[in-house]
Amino acid sequence: MATAxxxxxxxxxxLEQVRSGDCDAFYELVxxxxxxxxxxxxxxxxxxADAEEVVQEAILKAYKAIGRFxxxxxxxxxxxxxxxxxxxxxxxxxxxxxxxxxxxxxxxxHEGDYVPKDFADWRDIPSEALENSRLRxxxxxxxxxxxxxxxxxxxxxxxxxxxxxxxxxxxxxNDAVVKTRLLRARLMMRDALAPGFDGAWKRxxxxxxxxxx
Amino acid sequence: xxxxQWFRLNSGQQTGVNLAKKPIEIDCVEVWRHISDYVDDExxxxxxxxxxxxxxxxxxxxxxxxxxxxxxKLVGDGKAFEIPEKTSQKFYAKLNEHLAKKKR
Numbered sequence: 001m002a003t004a005x006x007x008x009x010x011x012x013x014x015l016e017q018v019r020s021g022d023c024d025a026f027y028e029l030v031x032x033x034x035x036x037x038x039x040x041x042x043x044x045x046x047x048x049a050d051a052e053e054v055v056q057e058a059i060l061k062a063y064k065a066i067g068r069f070x071x072x073x074x075x076x077x078x079x080x081x082x083x084x085x086x087x088x089x090x091x092x093x094x095x096x097x098x099x100x101x102x103x104x105x106x107x108x109x110h111e112g113d114y115v116p117k118d119f120a121d122w123r124d125i126p127s128e129a130l131e132n133s134r135l136r137x138x139x140x141x142x143x144x145x146x147x148x149x150x151x152x153x154x155x156x157x158x159x160x161x162x163x164x165x166x167x168x169x170x171x172x173x174n175d176a177v178v179k180t181r182l183l184r185a186r187l188m189m190r191d192a193l194a195p196g197f198d199g200a201w202k203r204x205x206x207x208x209x210x211x212x213x
Numbered sequence: 214x215x216x217x218q219w220f221r222l223n224s225g226q227q228t229g230v231n232l233a234k235k236p237i238e239i240d241c242v243e244v245w246r247h248i249s250d251y252v253d254d255e256x257x258x259x260x261x262x263x264x265x266x267x268x269x270x271x272x273x274x275x276x277x278x279x280x281x282x283x284x285x286k287l288v289g290d291g292k293a294f295e296i297p298e299k300t301s302q303k304f305y306a307k308l309n310e311h312l313a314k315k316k317r
Binding site: 023026027030034035037038039048052055056057059060063064113114115116125127130131135136139140143154158159161164179182183186187189190193194 | 294
């Protein structure tokens with residue numbers, strides 16, 4: 001899968017080509033963002049099959065709406081926003097939102113402080129450890145376990161590397177809400193991945209290795 | 214700035230974990246509130262200095278900081294959530310269908 005990012009000038013050139021009727025240029029434009037849009041969809045629907053369908057629909061919608069893209073935002077932010085909206089629509093149709101947390105814009109969140117569950121120390125995990133599929137599976141499982149509103153923020157901010165303002169724009173919330181959710185999401189991920197999550201550390205037994213590294 | 218002297222939750226509930234051993238400038242709960250901004254370098258310099266001093270004295274908050282930084286680094290790595298080539302090929306199915314209809 002292509003992951004290379006396009007230079008802004010290449011993106012502009014491709015946009016011009018698409019607007020003048022070159023369909024192939026649209027594929028080139030989207031390809032570097034495939035992972036981002038899939039992860040954005042996954043952050044909302046939380047399963048691969050639904051995310052795949054959301055992405056198909058979002059790419060089609062983006063193609064049809066490309067004439068309205070004026071470049072006020074980055075193309076990546078624009079297509080991620082289309083994807084998030086599409087994913088939310090799908091969830092509403094599926095009525096899954098009745099069972100999971102809100103996706104409504106919120107301007108103030110008062111959930112109290114998040115208290116970490118685990119204080120065990122981590123040694124630095126080198127990125128080479130990601131070659132290990134068990135670590136990747138553990139990360140995916142931890143991400144899937146987050147409530148939706150935290151998962152969305154973590155994916156946009158830390159996986160896609162959008163800044164706070166872009167994340168807020170895509171989710172339709174303010175910067176403060178993004179920061180509050182991000183804090184909780186990161187601490188939840190840490191707890192989900194930290195050693196001793198099985199309670200061994202807290203019970204004072206010899207530590208049972210629950211992480212794959 | 215909150216200057217509680219000992220680790221204590223807002224509710225007054227103790228964790229049972231013996232945290233900071235001596236009075237410090239900022240309590241652990243306050244540190245946790247700002248730890249994400251600290252990782253993003255989005256706290257003002259005064260708070261950053263106080264937090265940095267706390268991390269030196271408090272092994273538990275230091276562990277939480279390291280873990281949080283690890284999480285940010287790992288999930289931000291392109292290798293963490295790769296999509297199989299086969300899956301990404303399917304992303305264009307509806308667009309292909311739409312364009313094929315237009316050509317007809």
